[in-house]
Amino acid sequence: MPDVFKKYLSEKGGITDLQFDKIEPFLFERKIKKGETILEQGEVCKNAWFVEVGCLRSYVTDKKGKEYIFQFAPENWWISEQNSLHKNEPSLLSIDALENSSVVVIGANFFEQLPVPAGANNNFRHVILQNRLYSLQKRIIYLLSATAEERYIDFLNTYPALSQRLSQKLIASYLGITPESLSRVRKELFKKN
Amino acid sequence: MPDVFKKYLSEKGGITDLQFDKIEPFLFERKIKKGETILEQGEVCKNAWFVEVGCLRSYVTDKKGKEYIFQFAPENWWISEQNSLHKNEPSLLSIDALENSSVVVIGANFFEQLPVPAGANNNFRHVILQNRLYSLQKRIIYLLSATAEERYIDFLNTYPALSQRLSQKLIASYLGITPESLSRVRKELFKKN
């Protein structure tokens, strides 16, 4: 069933079809409707999710009810609340679907079950963690040092497909600005080009 | 020699004295003078460093020469440029010493050499990565959603010792504000208490 995930594991993790057959019984797919929430801020996160179709997001809500998007997860991305999953602590983030989506549900011990391909040491998991670390690092640097316009341009380069699929309201929330400001930033950008 | 590191490995990684003796030949200590740079933006990072004494920082410099501090590393912290180390790409960050410091130099393959303690799977490395991930996540959420004052209070809570050791200029650069603004924030805080 989970063909996108199978392909991902093969390409990124070097997992063969044979090895995949062994872990398939532990996997299952889940459909998530647009707007449906799969993790609520304050709950303990029990899974990670791999997105095969659609797009999810993780976000915080502050006291005033304002939402700040931490991460988008379109096809081939992982999403979860690492710290909650790892330490059984309450999650800082909520996770919901921005489009009708299909995900593979990954249990906490998935990577222990995953066979280690010949030749490779088990650093597939590390590669995933390292990549995430890098994208968070880049995000922090941009939040510290770049203007709203620079951050928007970076977003367009980093997620060219998403800029077509998501509303500006969502993109603004990811950039840390209001939708009104994003509208003005875009106006300025169009003027320049 | 590297007693602080030995203690750290024992407490956090479950490494026994006997096991430590096996890896000690691969370790060496390095003294870094205040102001000395050990990694320059654009270079490829070949090591990670574990701080035994003193304090280092990693930071970016923008086109105008303004510095933004990504991370502080006092005693018992790791510092490095993960992405550069991992993929042999040019580093986004520079690393230098804020105090006269003593570090353990850790090669890229250190964790492969590290013996796996009985009973534990080799998730010591994961725990380190997960903790770092969590602190970056928290930082992003604060940068997105909190005021300068809230971020300063969070800094005081997260690094109570550092607020005594570091100049306000450095703390401001970590918070993403100017030293003048931090001075005002502090004035307001004192007024309230």
Next chain:
DNA sequence: AAAGTTCATTGATGTAGGATAAGAAATGGA
């Protein structure tokens, strides 16, 4: 197709924090 929502844009106005400048306090080097 009408009515209710949500979304994007625009304008007017407000504000947190930046830029600049200058004096005071602390630190450091010879």
Next chain:
DNA sequence: TCCATTTCTTATCCTACATCAATGAACTTT
């Protein structure tokens, strides 16, 4: 110990972005 440098503070003005409000366009829902 004195001079130089760096750090911290305070004041004034400025700017990027927020807030509030209004309008039309684009969706949902019935």
